[in-house]
Amino acid sequence: MIVKPISYNDINVNKMLEIRNLHKSYPIGDSSLHVLKGINLTVEDGEMVAIMGSSGSGKSTLLNIIGMLDEADSGEYILDGLPIKNLTEKKAALYRNKFLGFIFQSFNLINYKTALENVALPLYYQGMSRKERQELAMFHLGKVGLTEWSHHLPKELSGGQKQRVAIARALAANPKLLLADEPTGALDSGTSYEIMKFIQDLNDEGKTILMVTHEEDIANMCKRIVRLRDGVIMEDTKITQVRAQQYV
């Protein structure tokens, strides 16, 4: 397959991200495991994309690279017009902070901080004043319905509540792109739909969302499904979104 290199004239302001011929392999002992074998993907502003594929197909790897938590071996990745390549750690930190929101399957809340403090943390790294931070964090906790739980530690919250705190935290910094790696993977279906409702609401407000999921019903609540197999995109289809509201 011949891949045309991206020229900067091509960059459409509406493109949230563009990936060309992306490769990634992990060293395993002496050999290496080639996980991503030339991924090409373009996501427009405001899309809601589900990434699917069998276990070990490289979904998380791809999402982590998009989220700048990991680096590709080769290929191009352009995020909102900015080529992501050889960035200094300082610059990368700035982009993670301002551009990207991350939701993990295992929540990844800081265990000794309260829900409110966890949500306020990205704002701290934005240099916002303490008062503003707390107000904004409180606002986002309110949006996910956790006002009452703001002063609880993660260990005092249920899985669904923890994930809602994580969503509030991902949203607090007002990122352009929200990345979620199996956000409902650790939750029962009822709670999963609740979480999906929040995510759909966010998408309705204009946020671009990429999420990895195993579950077809969750994927169907997105607007586009990308399927990975053997390190390449095997299928990429737009679908009609199923609203989560009706299941809540």
Add this chain to the structure above:
Amino acid sequence: MFDLDLWREIFQSINKNRVRSLLSGFTVSFAILLFVILFGIANGLKNTFKEAFGNDALNRVFVNSGRTVSASEGLQAGRRIQFKNEDYNFIKDEFQDKVEFITGQINKNVNASFRNEKNNYNVRAIHPDHQFIENTEIKEGRFINQNDLNNTTKVVVIGRLVEEDLFLQTKALGKYINLSGIPYKIVGVFADDGGDSEERLIYMPITTAQRVYGNNDDIDQITLTYNPELNYDQALAFSNLLTSKLKDRFSVSATDQRAIRVHNLATEAKRVNIFNLALTSIILIIGLGTLIAGVVGISNIMIFIVKERTKEIGIRKALGASPRSIVSIILIECIIVTTIAGYVGLLIGFGVLKLSGPGLAAYMIKDPYVSTSLVISATITLILAGAIAGYFPAKRASNIKPIVAIRNE
């Protein structure tokens, strides 16, 4: 720049991770505590040793006389050698450049009384130099001076305890004390850290004693200090020469060990110095040892802390923390914990020394103490070591890919 938020973050982390903070603090406290106690004990030993020698000059030479053991130059054995004023003058003139201070001495036991108080004391009749040889500390008035000797005045300088015994609560200075029936004017009161017996002495001009107790010019003993610039070998050579000159002067056989006895403290002084050197080395080794143990401890803890916090570091990075903020949060936390813990160790250490000090006296440890500045330097060393030891793992952790850090369990 004072960043209130940064400090809040750090204090929260210290406070919420109490076990971790306490464990790392404990190591530092313990190291400093050990440092203070061991150092204190070593210093206490040193004090005991110092005290054993009092504050008397260590460059002293004692000259005593006795009976001859062997006949010589036609004189019989068993002859008694008696020093006179002229012998005192002879030494003074002959060894002008070697002798620093010199005094003759006559000892007498007297019944002393003031009003209704009576007691038995030793009188030491001496030359004015005696004050510098014994390091007598004048509390009130003055010591015996040359004028007293020239005029054979009936004056005395009494020890602090004599004043306490006889004068009760009143001042002795200027009053007259009765010594075996003769009144003497008290011109001075002295203190001496050589112990109680030293403070129950009465000093008198040597000429006065000579006139009162026999109307002669006998001297029982001559004590002198040699020029402190003489080294050990020179000091020994000096006392050997002094011995042979005195033996010649009294026609005593060169092999006679009894008739003229010259005892030079230089030999002891040398031993004292060697012991002091050994003690100082031990103290240094103890100090360095504890510090190294502390440094190793704090380094391990820092590595452990960074490892434990790796996941948190990954999360913070995913949320946009710069590597610098990660390093500073870890380092400042380490410095705060070490500082507080070091201070606690220092306080406990000082407390232990203070409480156990009196009890330790029985084990040859007197006034165990450590200078605050030394302990503070030790603490600062630990803080710096902790900061350096923490910096590298923190730096490494701040630079690993966030996803690798987050996956770390």
